[in-house]
Amino acid sequence: MLNIKNEVKKIIKKYNTNNPFELCDFLGIWVYVMPLGKIEGHYTYNKRKKVFFINENLSEEQKCFCCAHELGHALLHTKSNVYFNSSKTFFVQNKLENQANEFAAELLIDDALLEYFDGYSLKKISECTGIDIKYLELKFKK
Template identity: 45%
Template sequence: MKDYISSVVAKKVEKFATRDPFVIADGLGIHIIPWHFTDEVQGMYKYERKNKFIFINKDLGEERKFVMAHELGHALLHPKHNTSFLKKNTYFPVSKYEKQANQFAVSLLIPDDCLSEYKDASLSIYEISEMYGVPKELAHLKNF
């Protein structure tokens, strides 16, 4: 599945010439809706009547880009499966859908060549991941 996810990411990055999940979602016609959720809900993907919606908690800070990439993963990998991204499940998802969406987000946000870019810096994989907006708890999902 990792190879499939990597190929989906590569195709979207090539098509839209960006790794920005907001730009890619917009280009795919996915409706992005800022929403006021409780603190527990960070985002949600919804499919209804051939329309795709990503709801993003409008109170998010730095993690906003990662949550968007995660929800975009759902839209592309599980297009007819409605999901919500809960704070308590952010880094330790149980379902295969959540794990795959995290894998998609990590693959999208961290370019494959990022290690060579920082080879002379004394940075750990975890620090590099955080520089790209990926929580350090998910750095292991990137094939470095």
């Protein structure tokens, strides 16, 4: 069984950063920020090259989480392109998306965040920090 928390700890320790854009540089992953309409981001793997596309209309916080999410796909599901996944069952696609979201949450959200916001609901923490509640729920509802 995949232990995403341990995978994230290893990569942070190895590269001494949790910044997904810096990690992409270290790993040789190309990142393009460009207009994507309603799509937040996309990961593709072709000819042994990993490439991310991130929507330029996202906030800086959203771009960071989007990059971390795509990094999760690149490291956990290297050869699984989203277009390929859409031809498979919804369950498998949903599982991969959840794992990529969990990777992003583990990479970007400090374990001590709940202590800092002691007594706050996850909804209130989301409002205060701008972190999407789906990431907070993945990080702290275990």
